[in-house]
Amino acid sequence: MYSYTEFDRDFLRARVDEFRGQVARRLDGSLTEDEFKPLRLMNGLYLQLHAYMLRVAIPYGTLRSAQMRKLAEISERWDRGYGHFTTRQNIQFNWPRLTDVPDMLDALSEVGMHAIQTSGNCIRNVTADHFAGAAPGEAEDPRITAELVRQWSTDHPEFAYLPRKFKVAVTALEQDRAVIRFHDIGLRVKSRDGEIGYEVVIGGGLGRTPMIGKVVREWLPKRDLLAYLEAILRVYNLSGRRDNKYKARIKILVHETGLDELRERIEAEFATGARLLGDVNPDVIAQIEQSFVDPEFRDDPVAPFAPSPAFQAFLDTNLSAHKRADHAIVTVSTKPIGGTPGDVTADQMRVLADLAEIYGYDELRISHEQNVILPHVHRNDLAKVYEALRAAGLATANVGLVSDIIACPGLDYCALATARSIPVAQQISEMFADIDAQHDIGPLKIKISGCINACGHHHVGHIGILGLDRAGVENYQLTLGGDGTEDAAVGDRTGPGFAYDEVVPAVGRLIHAYLEAREDKHESFLHTYRRVSLAPFKAALYGERDAAAA
Amino acid sequence: MTQIVSKDGFVADQFADLERLAPEDYRPGAALALGPTADPGALAEQLSSAPLVEITVGGFGDGREFSIGALLRRQGYRGHLRACGPLLVDQFRALIRCGFDDIALPDEMAERQPEAQWRAVPFETGYRARLLNA
Numbered sequence: 155m156y157s158y159t160e161f162d163r164d165f166l167r168a169r170v171d172e173f174r175g176q177v178a179r180r181l182d183g184s185l186t187e188d189e190f191k192p193l194r195l196m197n198g199l200y201l202q203l204h205a206y207m208l209r210v211a212i213p214y215g216t217l218r219s220a221q222m223r224k225l226a227e228i229s230e231r232w233d234r235g236y237g238h239f240t241t242r243q244n245i246q247f248n249w250p251r252l253t254d255v256p257d258m259l260d261a262l263s264e265v266g267m268h269a270i271q272t273s274g275n276c277i278r279n280v281t282a283d284h285f286a287g288a289a290p291g292e293a294e295d296p297r298i299t300a301e302l303v304r305q306w307s308t309d310h311p312e313f314a315y316l317p318r319k320f321k322v323a324v325t326a327l328e329q330d331r332a333v334i335r336f337h338d339i340g341l342r343v344k345s346r347d348g349e350i351g352y353e354v355v356i357g358g359g360l361g362r363t364p365m366i367g368k369v370v371r372e373w374l375p376k377r378d379l380l381a382y383l384e385a386i387l388r389v390y391n392l393s394g395r396r397d398n399k400y401k402a403r404i405k406i407l408v409h410e411t412g413l414d415e416l417r418e419r420i421e422a423e424f425a426t427g428a429r430l431l432g433d434v435n436p437d438v439i440a441q442i443e444q445s446f447v448d449p450e451f452r453d454d455p456v457a458p459f460a461p462s463p464a465f466q467a468f469l470d471t472n473l474s475a476h477k478r479a480d481h482a483i484v485t486v487s488t489k490p491i492g493g494t495p496g497d498v499t500a501d502q503m504r505v506l507a508d509l510a511e512i513y514g515y516d517e518l519r520i521s522h523e524q525n526v527i528l529p530h531v532h533r534n535d536l537a538k539v540y541e542a543l544r545a546a547g548l549a550t551a552n553v554g555l556v557s558d559i560i561a562c563p564g565l566d567y568c569a570l571a572t573a574r575s576i577p578v579a580q581q582i583s584e585m586f587a588d589i590d591a592q593h594d595i596g597p598l599k600i601k602i603s604g605c606i607n608a609c610g611h612h613h614v615g616h617i618g619i620l621g622l623d624r625a626g627v628e629n630y631q632l633t634l635g636g637d638g639t640e641d642a643a644v645g646d647r648t649g650p651g652f653a654y655d656e657v658v659p660a661v662g663r664l665i666h667a668y669l670e671a672r673e674d675k676h677e678s679f680l681h682t683y684r685r686v687s688l689a690p691f692k693a694a695l696y697g698e699r700d701a702a703a704a
Numbered sequence: 705m706t707q708i709v710s711k712d713g714f715v716a717d718q719f720a721d722l723e724r725l726a727p728e729d730y731r732p733g734a735a736l737a738l739g740p741t742a743d744p745g746a747l748a749e750q751l752s753s754a755p756l757v758e759i760t761v762g763g764f765g766d767g768r769e770f771s772i773g774a775l776l777r778r779q780g781y782r783g784h785l786r787a788c789g790p791l792l793v794d795q796f797r798a799l800i801r802c803g804f805d806d807i808a809l810p811d812e813m814a815e816r817q818p819e820a821q822w823r824a825v826p827f828e829t830g831y832r833a834r835l836l837n838a
């Protein structure tokens with residue numbers, strides 16, 4: 155894992171001091187609220203419905219146990235004893251006081267953490283495949299690239315006041331768990347004749363106008379990465395729209411300019427920029443590469459074991475293949491039946507930290523699906539890990555299933571929300587409280603957003619739910635067939651929306667229709683939808699409603 | 705009126721007497737006045753004889769001047785580079801790093817951001833400079 159150098163530590167201390175000064179200047183009137191806003195946003199501080207919210211960066215979702223323990227401590231000392239993991243691999247604290255925030259940032263900096271660039275119109279915290287370094291088949295650990303991008307984009311002098319926020323995601327596999335086709339820039343690490351480089355995707359995004367990213371470069375050698383990113387960002391900073399915040403993302407620039415012309419501009423800028431830009435400092439590169447070598451994996455022979463049915467169910471859903479046969483990747487669901495997706499208590503954080511320390515080579519990951527991952531667990535330790543998770547209420551065997559729902563904070567917290575999303579997730583999960591029934595339904599991604607901004611990624615949910623406001627009443631639009639992976643697709647609208655008390659039964663009918671339509675248990679919801687398309691689902695949704703109304 | 709702020713703090717405008725001219729009206733020896741939509745690539749002639757380039761920012765939070773300044777420097781402009789408009793002391797470090805020499809700040813904002821705040825800005829090496837030896 156990347157360990158902070160003296161340089162990183164000095165930088166953080168300077169930024170915490172700077173923010174302390176900014177808060178003081180806001181309080182003494184040197185700064186107006188309008189002027190303070192971009193500064194606090196660039197330090198991860200939002201003003202929400204009921205209070206401030208502090209969003210802490212977890213670069214590419216990777217954490218050490220000491221960092222997880224510090225998050226637990228912060229949540230108890232300055233918040234309400236829990237934190238909320240987000241769809242961008244960050245953690246949010248929902249109840250800090252403005253005057254406490256500099257102290258929280260101080261505490262974070264003790265373990266090399268911060269809230270810088272988790273908000274605002276700048277290059278945001280970079281995300282990566284949450285199985286990076288553990289999954290089989292990677293050309294290289296994508297976090298090497300992600301860390302390089304983190305350093306380059308942190309406090310970049312030119313790109314702190316972009317037309318709009320800017321998000322970069324990295325994966326190193328064909329199989330895309332990092333949703334790179336829905337980011338402003340998506341990078342896929344690949345190798346060609348033994349050389350490492352990238353496929354570069356630009357202009358993807360969700361929100362009001364969902365767009366699938368387009369390949370701007372099939373092959374970019376690794377040494378050109380930063381020069382190429384600078385070229386993209388410079389063209390965007392100068393040409394991106396600033397007249398309408400809903401048209402300011404790079405996806406709109408790509409759409410309105412056309413990929414070919416934009417590519418020409420980027421390449422022209424790159425040709426000059428790359429020539430004049432120095433090579434990336436080899437000492438820094440070496441230090442980054444050093445940080446992502448494998449831990450010393452234990453190689454005890456794997457002993458056979460006979461799991462209980464509940465443990466077996468957990469193994470079936472929460473385990474993924476590791477690049478070593480004697481290890482496994484364990485995904486810990488933050489979505490117990492009826493719980494708030496992504497919420498983890500301080501005590502649970504400590505249990506996860508302990509497990510990482512004892513069984514997991516001191517590593518944890520946060521996924522964009524809001525779950526926590528132990529990326530390296532020896533198979534002989536799985537039973538002990540499961541028992542400890544169970545005792546902490548963290549062993550829900552639902553990863554990838556109908557109750558593993560992504561939900562944004564919605565009206566319960568978010569100032570922009572037009573509808574509730576957490577209670578909808580909770581009710582769907584309760585409708586399928588029986589884990590066996592969930593296993594029978596199989597892989598199904600439900601994603602819920604509480605407004606058009608789409609933080610809950612509803613466009614790429616197999617079932618997407620978007621909560622809107624129709625003349626003061628919550629109304630939920632459903633989409634089907636969205637997919638955030640390498641087969642990227644934006645979900646299709648089913649038709650008119652549903653009221654708050656209708657939407658959960660409507661989802662129930664969709665799932666029932668799927669069970670009727672599937673060829674057999676092995677045909678997933680998404681595959682069935684692709685085969686039969688909208689008609690049977692529409693009938694299930696609206697046939698019944700119209701009948702009831704008649 | 706405006707206050708000129710450089711790394712030395714609040715200073716007098718050494719170019720106060722220069723005429724400011726837009727690119728289309730430009731005459732050698734005058735200061736070149738640019739706006740946020742300027743295209744640095746189209747200004748080679750004016751830049752070769754302008755002792756001062758002033759870029760007026762597009763408004764608070766509009767960050768185009770950072771790229772325009774960086775591009776002017778990359779094209780080899782060696783004269784004086786100034787950003788004019790509603791800027792915060794918190795943006796000073798980045799402006800200097802992008803190649804600006806000073807800024808012209810509206811008096812109202814200079815009053816709320818006294819000289820001591822500007823002089824306290826640290827100019828330590830940033831991530832980008834460390835990575836790219838730039």
Ligand code: SF4
Pocket residue numbers: 562563564565568569570571572603604605606607608609610
């Ligand atoms: S989707 Fe809307 S309601 Fe949900 S978190 Fe984002 S802005 Fe808030």
